Amino acid sequence: MATYDFIFNVLGLREWCDKDATVGPMTMAELLNRKPAGDDPKADIGPMWELPFPSLDALNKACPAIARTRDLTKGVEASFLDIKDTLKVVLDPLTQPLSWFIRGALYAFQTTPWFIMIPLLLALTYFASRSLRLVGFVAASILFMAFIDHYDFAMQTLAIIFVCALLCVLLGVPIGIAMSRSDTMQRLTIPVLDMLQTLPPFVYLIPLIFLFSVTEPKLYGIAIILYAIVPVIRLTDLGIRLVDKEVIEAADAFGMTERQKLYGVQIPLALPNIMAGVNQTIMMSLAMVVIASLVSAPGLGVLVLRGIRNLELGVGLIAGLGIVLLAVILDRVTKAALARVNAASAVQRNS
Amino acid sequence: MVMDKDIKISIRNLYKIFGTKPRAALEHVRNGLCKAELMAQHHHVLGLQDINVDMRSGDITVIMGLSGSGKSTLIRHLNRLIEPTAGEIIVDGENVLTYGERRLRKLRREQMSMVFQHFALLPHRTVLENTGMAQAVRGNPRSDYEGEARKWLDRVGLGGQGGQYPHQLSGGMQQRVGIARALASNSPIMLMDEAFSALDPLIRTDMQDLLLELQEELQKTVIFISHDLDEALKLADHLVILKDGQVVQQGEPQDILLHPNDPYIVDFISDINRARVLRVRSVMESPDDPDQSFAGEVDPDDTLESVIATSGGDTALCYRVMRDGHQIGVLDMKKLVRALVPTGAAQNGMRAQAV
Structure with missing residues (x-):
């Protein structure tokens, strides 16, 4: 009964x-x-x-x-498996370039000899920040990692972040611009962004494993991009909406076309915010690349995972330290670049 | 007053109503609803109501009113930064409201330039690039407009500062760049939206003098928005006073000062130093008695203040008003003193009816 x-x-x-x-x-x-x-x-x-x-x-x-509830979850799974093949036909070729990019970047970062790669990275740091102190810190960090034989892992992680963060910016900035120009677009996009930001990162991985082969780098590439693209979209939208209304009015009054206004006024003035978004995007792709080692992403995450699986405490901790060093490097370099952008335009707002 | 100037801009029956259904609200306004009633009953804001103004070529037309009177809204209709609800805006004989996007852009690029209250310079461009903005927008290469931009920077007293960024300049200097930018577009019409309101009083006087000096030479059609009566009286060839989106009175400033037709304007002008603003030509009489004896000669554009100083305060005197060596009128000091009494409302004006 x-x-x-x-x-x-x-x-x-x-x-x-x-x-x-x-x-x-x-x-x-x-x-x-x-x-x-x-x-x-x-x-x-x-x-x-x-x-x-x-x-x-x-x-x-x-x-x-x-x-029963179990039938519900089973139903979701069954319907996903039903559409999986169709979805794959569309998504597979569409996302294939991502695999090529990541493979290419991994190849380039790993085959370039260390005595070329390290000076190159230091030069890039100097170009972005114009600060010798920061270059010194980056040099010390990379040399330390190389000294304890974590150089290859760090380069793998960097290669993946490089591709994913770049794609995030290339996709995210236009989406953010579209959002800033249309309130409807903004209303429709914000719930999607909220979902992407709050969905636990592991949840992305489950359907992706079904869709793509685990040997394909795009599997984790997509997961990283979905997770990390949110801040650059949000801050591009915000940055463009925050541009001084009177300056926009002046641009209109002098007869600028929409294109002249976008490239000549809105994007340059929104640049500090967009750069802040890029900084956040890079940090979030670093966080995700560690989790993505669960689905075969190479890099420092693999060592962390090994530490957890085999209870190799030392391996896990040292790899974790390496990730922290990478995070600090990426954060400081992008923040220094951001500060340089700010210096050019922020003073105006104070006056 | 010179009456033979062409009408450059003509605003006809212009209405602007802010809200979700401005067309429906317009009917209510035409049926006699006032601003407050429209707000209370239909939740629409009556921005401008039945504006009719003619602006003459080469004149400075000042549109004056307190904040919320619709003056900034009105000036933005001229280059359609704001679209009207009803009415016509005729520039050089063409109704700009019929313009398509391309033609409108041409109007904004070549016929009108604008100066803003808070300067609205591009912070990421140098002063020189800002000055050449109008030309750059038209697609001219930098080498073409650089000389022109430099010339205008010199003209507004900023020679040699072209390489600086706007934030490195003081407010007054930034607005000089704003004016140079408007002048460098070589457009015949200049819209100035409270252009000097954000500046210190001393710098403001400087800028007013600069504008008058440039105007003497360039003879542009200037539409100037102001909430400051002293500024309006100093600059205006034609003064339009707005209140709650309606034109209360418009005309020659001296005339408005001597014959205000609305208590609102009487209030406005009561604090003015009339001796400094009124000019001989406004209070002189026609020379009817050829045998009259005169204490001296004065110019029709002299202020009453300077005549009082000349006369030493003697009200018994009479002066001959001379222009280009001919006598055009007679100035009686008694008449002059009477003109200084501030409550000079017109007998048939609204104030006379209200009392």
């Missing part, structure tokens, strides 16, 4: 219930709840106190024709 029997009896649905019974294997919860017959300590507590919520599982007990 189940709690909600009476509903189906009153409605005269008893016959329908028993006829279309969805009988499946017992769920794990049911199995664990099974108790020896005749030994029910809760039997003497009033039935009202123990009233279960009328959930799918509870109703199923009274009427087997009703699906």
Whole structure:
């Protein structure tokens, strides 16, 4: 006798219930709840106190024709598997370039000898920041990692971040511009961005594993891009919307075309915000590239994963330190570049 | 007053209503609803109501009103930064409201330039690049407009500062760049939206003098927005006073000062130093008695203040008003003193009816 029997009896649905019974294997919860017959300590507590919520599982007990929650998750899975092949036909060729880019970057970063790569990175640091102190810090960090034989792993991680963050900017800035120009577009995009930002990163990985081969770098590439693209979109939109209304009015009054206004006024004035978005995007792709080692992303994340799997404490901690160093390097370099952009335009706002 | 100047811009029956259904609200306004009633009953803001103004070529037309009177809205209709609800704006005989996007852009690029209250310079471009903005927007290469831009920077007193960025300049200097930018577009019409309101009083006076000096030479059609009566009286050839989106009175400033037709304007002008603003030509009489004896000669454009100084305060004197060596009028000091009494409302004006 189940709690909600009476509903189906009153409605005269008893016959329908028993006829279309969805009988499946017992769920794990049911199995664990099974108790020896005749030994029910809760039997003497009033039935009202123990009233279960009328959930799918509870109703199923009274009427087997009703699906169980397990059937819902199974249904989701089945429908995903049904559309999977069609989805794959569309998505596979569309995302294939991502695999090429990541493979190419991994190849380039790993085959370039260290005595070329390290000076190149230091030159890039100087170009972005114009600060010798920062170059010194970056040099010390990279040399330290190379000294403890983590150079290759660090380069793999950097290569993946390089490709993914670049694509985030290339895709995210235009989306942000489109959002800033249309309120409808903004209304439609914001919920998607909220979802991408709050969905636990592991959840991206599950459907991606079904869709793409684990040997394809695009598998983790897509996960990283989806996760890291949000801030650059948001801050581009915000930056362009924050441009002084009177300056926009002046641009209109002097007869600028939309294109002249966008490239000559809006983007240059939104640049500090866009750069802040790029900084956040890079940091988030670094966070995701570690998680993505679960699905075969190479790099320092692999060592962290090894530390967890085999309980190799030292391996995990040292790799973690390497990730922190990379994060600090990337953050400081992009922030220094941002500060240089700010110096050119922020003073105006204060005056 | 010179009456033979062409009408450059003509605003006809212009209405602007802000809200979700301005067309429906327009009907209510035409049926006699006032601003407050429209707000209370239909939640639409009446921005401008039945504006009719003619602006003459080579004149400075000052549109004056307190904040919220619709003056900034009005000036933005001239280059259609704001679209009107109804009416016509005729520039050089063409209704700009019929213009398509391309023609409108041409109007903004070549016929009108604008100076803004908070300067609105591009912070990431140098002063020189800002000055050449109008030419750059037209697609002219930098080498073409650089000389021109430099010339105008010299003209507004910023020679040699072209390489600086706007934030390195003071407010007054930034607005000089704003004016140079407008002048460098070589457009016949200049719109100035409270151009000097954000500046210190001393610098503001400087800029007013600069504008008058440039105007003497360039004879542009200037539309100047101001909330400051002293500024308006100093600059205006034609003064339009707005209140709650309506034109209360318009005309020659001296005339408005001597014959205000609305208590609102009487209030406005009551604090003015009339002796400094009024000029001999406004209070002189026609020379009817040839045998009259005169204490001296004065110019029709002299202020009453300077005449009082000349006369030493003697009200018994009479002066001969001379222009180009000919007598054009007679100035009686008694008449002059009477003109200084501030409550000079017109007998048939609104104030006379209200009392």
